[in-house]
Amino acid sequence: MRELIERIEKDGRVLGEGVLKVDSFVTHQVDPELMEKIGERFAEVFKDANITKVVTIEASGIAPALYAAQTLGVPMVFARKSKSLTMNEELLTSSVYSFTKQVTSTISISRKFLSEKDNVLIIDDFLANGQAAKGLIELCQQAGAKVEGIGIVIEKSFQDGRELLEEMGLKVVSLARIASLSNGKVEFIEEDA
């Protein structure tokens, strides 16, 4: 997505090998206009997939997921992160390992918001090792919902998240694909949409 790539080139900051900071328009301060365009793009790509729910994880996934859901005319559900597993039969839960923080956290969605009738579009702001997306997929599987695809705002294509998800047979659509963050410079490869 041309506009997103240009914005990353303008306002993204490379902090050491492998770290891209986009906190001025995606992950902390948020540009609503750009997020709306991102959401509309995801909705366009998945418009024929009969999506019934858009699922993401708090907090940075919420903005792009919200606009995608609005354009598709469906609800958005965000998974909660919590440090401890609360025993509750009404929750779908899965474990997500963070390579950056080196901790495992539990994510959860209330069972009543996902069912075997749902066709889910999963949205997240970043795809690196794919662990967060994998956790969301597991929540959908527990509910018997079908995952129709994964929409990613920024993909670190030099990490193995996409491979992991594609090996599960899933369609992955990333709006900016980063080939390398070496030498303080962002290099892109051709984006999906």
Next chain:
Amino acid sequence: MRELIERIEKDGRVLGEGVLKVDSFVTHQVDPELMEKIGERFAEVFKDANITKVVTIEASGIAPALYAAQTLGVPMVFARKSKSLTMNEELLTSSVYSFTKQVTSTISISRKFLSEKDNVLIIDDFLANGQAAKGLIELCQQAGAKVEGIGIVIEKSFQDGRELLEEMGLKVVSLARIASLSNGKVEFIEEDA
């Protein structure tokens, strides 16, 4: 706001004294269309306040804040919650005590996203004791930013949050004001907007 009140009457659930669950359209599953109307209403109320930033706190505040920011044509910034205070001079931080969870957590916003040039509209999904809003106000004060007002989706008017904020001289606008949750029933008082 008539549409919000009707939705609370239809889909809100009273869980014991003082607890209103709106997780099917606000706090977990989110209705984008309703959130857009809520955001537009806040923007309408504060359209002459020269707002430069909409500030909220993750995660449920993000959706209404995003649409308010979009309508006002300004960025949205969400404060992060974290259990431990990371010593970082680039962060504005404050402590928020949760009466429900009986824990104090630290909330933070990167210093670079708020300055003395900002006129801030604070948005949150709930106002009960006002502790979260007070924490956000403190972050703005640390930055020298001016808080122009507080927009609340659902106010528990039987708790003292509004009084606390009004005593600080702040304009509080709530789209649904709840007088009582006694006997499993939601009773509203006249809303602000």
